Amino acid sequence: xxxxxxxxxxxxxxxxxxxxxxxxxRVRELTVxxxxxxxxxxxxxxxxxEAAALATVGARWPAW
Numbered sequence: 001x002x003x004x005x006x007x008x009x010x011x012x013x014x015x016x017x018x019x020x021x022x023x024x025x026r027v028r029e030l031t032v033x034x035x036x037x038x039x040x041x042x043x044x045x046x047x048x049x050e051a052a053a054l055a056t057v058g059a060r061w062p063a064w
Contacts, residue, residue, distance in 0.1 A: 015058040
């Protein structure tokens, strides 16, 4: 049971790190979108949708 918890924790940390790295690399893109008139709520919705999709795939991957 402890091994399963450790693997799950490592998976969660990896997904979190992936999100941080992806978003750090997209600062310029988000800045351009704001300059072109995108609302903050639209950007947040897009980032949340991408995070949810990645989390879903990350959570379901071992079951494949």
